[in-house]
Amino acid sequence: MLRPERYALFLTALRAGLRLGELFALQWRDIQFGESDDDLNRFILVRHNFTRGQFTSTKSRKERRVDLSKELRRELLKLRDKRILEAVTRGDFDEFRQPCISKLVFPSQIGGPLNGSNVFNRDFLPSLEAAGIRRVTFHALRHTFASLLIQQGTSPAYVKEQMGHSSIQVTVDIYGPLIPDGNIG
Secondary structure, eight states, X not given: OOOHHHHHHHXXXXXXXXXHHHHHHOBGGGEEOOSSTTOSOOEEXXXXXXXXXXXXXXXXXXXXXXXXXXXXXXXXXXXXXXXXXXXXXXXXXXXXXXXXXXXXXSBOTTSSBOOHHHIIIIIIHHHHHHHTOOOOOTHHHHHHHHHHHHHTTOOHHHHHHHHTXXXXXXXXXHHGGGSTTTTOO
């Protein structure tokens, strides 16, 4: 059975297109939930990556702002509230009497970053199998995000920004065949 925090992790990969290391480095302070589902000021600020056992800058070495869908907003708020309730139940408060939860949105059981191999083998692959989906890489979730944006008629420039590509050419090279009317010869 898929753990709720893994559902939120997979949904974030699908609905925000973050790389695995960006997901593992994502902190609560990087998420702007907005005042409501209808508040357009909802986004994830992608600032960090976790790779080879270290926190680093993003692949492009630049921050990027990824819009937060209503569905993802609700799921992340649910996860955050669950963590806060668990902290309150444990009586775990900081010096300001705020509930102590991990700074990481998707921490390991000991509070540090997750292990990519464990997530892939213990959670992702069994989830694919249970859903009857062929085996794919975790990175396929990122490609799905971009592909869906393009198939919905989103401009390649917007996709470039959401994905954090270094240039529009990278976006077009990867997703050009999906752009409506983009491969007219």
